């Protein structure tokens with residue numbers, strides 16, 4: 001494959017691996033399941049990572065605008081989290097403690113209460129679920145059904161909530177649903193997300209009319225589940241008005257409000273929770289991805305106290321509460337959320353991102369900006385075009401992916417800690433890649 005030149009020296013500063021460890025992928029094609037996915041888009045062997053950069057076995061460095069699908073909001077190998085984790089391991093700190101009381105869990109919970117929940121007036125309890133986001137979603141759906149004694153869950157077009165059967169039933173994507181092999185993905189009613197039927201369709205009014213009508217055929221819902229910004233579904237960002245409307249309709253119909261902040265949370269939209277400026281109080285909030293701060297598996301469900309009707313061990317699991325993740329999550333919160341200084345950096349960074357993406361969008365006819373905060377992208381109106389742009393960008397040293405129903409949105413998910421210089425450089429690569437691809441396909445170019 002023809003590669004463009006490596007980055008300018010300023011981006012390359014720091015140690016660069018020069019030894020070629022392996023360029024042979026045969027072990028992966030021979031032994032790794034066909035289910036593998038991201039590696040097919042980024043065909044190289046990565047050996048190290050730091051901050052916003054990843055390095056492959058050939059010593060080539062890449063800017064990471066994917067951030068482990070947003071499990072690395074604070075970048076790769078944050079030195080303070082790494083040191084705390086190394087110290088914990090070196091001191092024979094508990095590595096696995098089931099859900100027993102440990103000093104690390106206590107310190108994480110105290111920090112989360114003091115710096116995240118209490119300042120936001122949130123009285124939620126923290127349930128340690130299995131370590132992936134989908135397990136926190138399963139717990140939320142089960143709990144909502146237990147609390148209300150109802151089965152039906154209202155989920156939204158383009159929503160993505162995970163790959164286990166309950167969460168997958170709430171997920172819209174046809175390709176992902178096919179993975180269920182025909183198993184029933186039931187007890188969910190799908191409704192249009194804000195804007196899904198065009199700007200002139202009032203989806204709140206439609207939803208309310210359907211639920212108010214006792215003959216609409218929709219069973220009384222246990223819960224509404226939704227993402228404030230649909231990460232996998234095309235970076236559709238709901239307005240505060242719409243989110244408040246959903247909360248009002250949920251309350252009116254005795255349903256719980258589940259706000260899935262697995263992808264949009266932990267600072268991604270500019271505040272710790274993606275909904276915190278919207279004036280809503282979700283009953284249940286699944287969290288995962290960047291909660292550990294370090295890319296370690298760790299998920300939790302935040303629960304309003306009056307909804308916390310679990311009996312002990314009713315949602316059990318061997319890996320509930322990852323002790324190593326408690327260590328890094330505590331450091332992440334102390335380091336980035338002790339005061340407003342980190343959050344204040346995010347709006348300037350989001351503005352820079354938006355400006356860069358506007359230039360990218362201007363190259364493609366009909367292209368449109370999507371998302372908010374540091375979760376933005378460009379809808380280029382074609383999955384093939386988006387894939388070509390991402391592939392070209394990767395050749396130039398940028399890791400970037402697509403989202404949306406047709407994979408038509410090129411999405412930038414850079415670590416929140418990305419320096420302005422690296423952000424600018426990554427955006428320039430994206431711009432060059434887009435220009436090259438549309439120049440080769442003149443019909444796609446904007447006038």
Ligand SMILES: Cc1ncc(COP(=O)(O)O)c(C=O)c1O
Pocket residue numbers: 069131132133134135137160161162163227231232260261262263264288289
């Ligand atoms: C909004 C949302 N919910 C749930 C999940 C599932 O999380 P996990 O992949 O950790 O199971 C994801 C993953 O992308 C997500 O984006």
